[in-house]
Amino acid sequence: MTPTEKQIIDLVKREVVPAIGCTEPIAVALCVAKATELLGKPPERIDVWLSANVLKNAMGVGIPGTGMIGLPIAVALGALIGKSEYGLEVLKEANPDAVECGKSYIEEGRISISLKKEGFSRLYIEAEVRVGKETARAVIAGAHTDFVRLCRDNCVLLDKELTTCMATEEETPQLTLRKVYDFARTVPLEEIRFIGESARLNKEAAEHSFGKEYGHCLGRILSKTPRQHLMGEGPLSRILAYTSAACDARMAGPWYPS
Numbered sequence: 001m002t003p004t005e006k007q008i009i010d011l012v013k014r015e016v017v018p019a020i021g022c023t024e025p026i027a028v029a030l031c032v033a034k035a036t037e038l039l040g041k042p043p044e045r046i047d048v049w050l051s052a053n054v055l056k057n058a059m060g061v062g063i064p065g066t067g068m069i070g071l072p073i074a075v076a077l078g079a080l081i082g083k084s085e086y087g088l089e090v091l092k093e094a095n096p097d098a099v100e101c102g103k104s105y106i107e108e109g110r111i112s113i114s115l116k117k118e119g120f121s122r123l124y125i126e127a128e129v130r131v132g133k134e135t136a137r138a139v140i141a142g143a144h145t146d147f148v149r150l151c152r153d154n155c156v157l158l159d160k161e162l163t164t165c166m167a168t169e170e171e172t173p174q175l176t177l178r179k180v181y182d183f184a185r186t187v188p189l190e191e192i193r194f195i196g197e198s199a200r201l202n203k204e205a206a207e208h209s210f211g212k213e214y215g216h217c218l219g220r221i222l223s224k225t226p227r228q229h230l231m232g233e234g235p236l237s238r239i240l241a242y243t244s245a246a247c248d249a250r251m252a253g254p255w256y257p258s
Contacts, residue, residue: 004179028078029090035129062253220245
């Protein structure tokens, strides 16, 4: 395997990972879950600080299994049932009882979500959970699952330099269409076989979305409209329909068996 092929494969593995729901609110739930695990008990208070990019991307999307939109319920469920070991599937054990408890957390004013005005990372998530005088804090920066700081009371358990955690950006290969084309034609199949599972999950999401009314229903419209009247019938039109439908479902936050 060439260095460029390894860089591309590492990039795909880093960016294409299973996630339940839109990545940003789920990453916030992951951060809260980790802080709660450090605390060792359900928190009485949860404070979250987010970079503008995370806040923008997370505030208007559906949270799977809740029928709700936005960050507060993701934060609450991260504390109540989230397990950091699941990564971006942190909320996969969500259930109706947990959702009702999460709603109570929100109604009781236990959750605060604020903009992090300082720092240079476009992806920054900081969560502090508290019970009485006991606190725990977790920070994600640079990548959706990259913890850079963990604290329990005054004890620092992990502390990485933000410049170090952002190194993955520098390792990203400078891609061109030619490089991607050559990679697709020459890389050994066994090296990219893992992509098949991602394709299965996305196809399943798209086909589920075709029968529902998620978002603007773009995927559903493209799948039902005679595509030859719009852009011609063929692989491109089917790719657009499936991709749009999967995006519709992801942003709406449906819950269905995989």
